[in-house]
Structures are given as structure tokens and as C-alpha cells.
Amino acid sequence: MKEITFGKDQVIFRQGDTATVMYDILSGKVGIYVDYETEKQEQIAVLEAGEIFGEMGMIEYYPRSATAVALEETVAARKTPEADEAAQSAHTRDDAEIL
Numbered sequence: 001m002k003e004i005t006f007g008k009d010q011v012i013f014r015q016g017d018t019a020t021v022m023y024d025i026l027s028g029k030v031g032i033y034v035d036y037e038t039e040k041q042e043q044i045a046v047l048e049a050g051e052i053f054g055e056m057g058m059i060e061y062y063p064r065s066a067t068a069v070a071l072e073e074t075v076a077a078r079k080t081p082e083a084d085e086a087a088q089s090a091h092t093r094d095d096a097e098i099l
Contacts, residue, residue, distance in 0.1 A: 002078045006070035011036075012054075017064045019057020021080050025049050028074025036067035046071065 003026065006012055012023065015036060023030075025047055032045040032053065044066065047053055057064050058081060 004076055004078050006030075006074045006076065008070060008072050010070045012068040012070060012076075013064050015064050015067045019054065019062065019064055021078050022052060022054035022058050023068075023076040023078055024052045026075040026077060028076075029071040030074055030076075031069045031071045033067045033069060034065075036069070 001024075004023075006028070012030065013019075015034065027049050030047045030053060031043050032047065033041055033043050035041050053068055054064070056062075
């Protein structure tokens with residue numbers, strides 16, 4: 001897991017991008033948009049600290065269904081499937097040692 005800081009109005013990912021990571025918001029706010037920067041632009045969610053986003057594309061292996069934009073300076077933990085597998089494996093080993 002790696003922490004990343006996004007500046008206000010910075011695009012985190014775009015609708016149609018390949019989904020390879022998800023994010024856990026540590027501070028700040030993120031807007032989720034469909035048809036970003038077009039006449040049809042619609043904000044469909046505002047996410048804050050403690051919320052995750054970008055997970056659906058990783059689970060379903062589809063391109064991003066929306067664009068994520070930092071609404072203010074935002075710090076997020078970047079998570080990859082490999083990092084989650086490593087954490088799960090370590091947790092499983094710890095549980096086995098307890099037993």
C-alpha cells in the first residue's frame with residue numbers, strides 16, 4: 001500500500017481506463033463523474049476519508065465506469081490486488097501461528 005497525494009482538480013483516473021488499482025481515502029474529497037468534461041457531465045458521488053473507490057474495475061476486470069477527480073487536496077492509499085494478496089497471506093500465517 002502506497003500513499004499518494006492528489007492536488008485539487010487532479011484527475012485520479014478516467015472513465016474507460018484499465019482498472020489496476022483501488023484507493024482508500026485518508027483525507028480530502030473525491031468526486032466521481034460520468035462523461036467528465038463533456039456536455040453530459042454528471043457528478044454521481046462525493047467520497048470522503050474512510051471511503052474506497054476504484055474497486056469495481058479490479059473485481060470485475062472492466063474498464064473504469066467513471067472518472068475520479070480530487071475536489072480538494074486528497075491523500076489516498078493506493079492498493080493493488082498483489083498487495084492485498086500479500087497482506088492476506090501474512091494474516092493467514094499469523095492466524096496459524098496463534099493456533
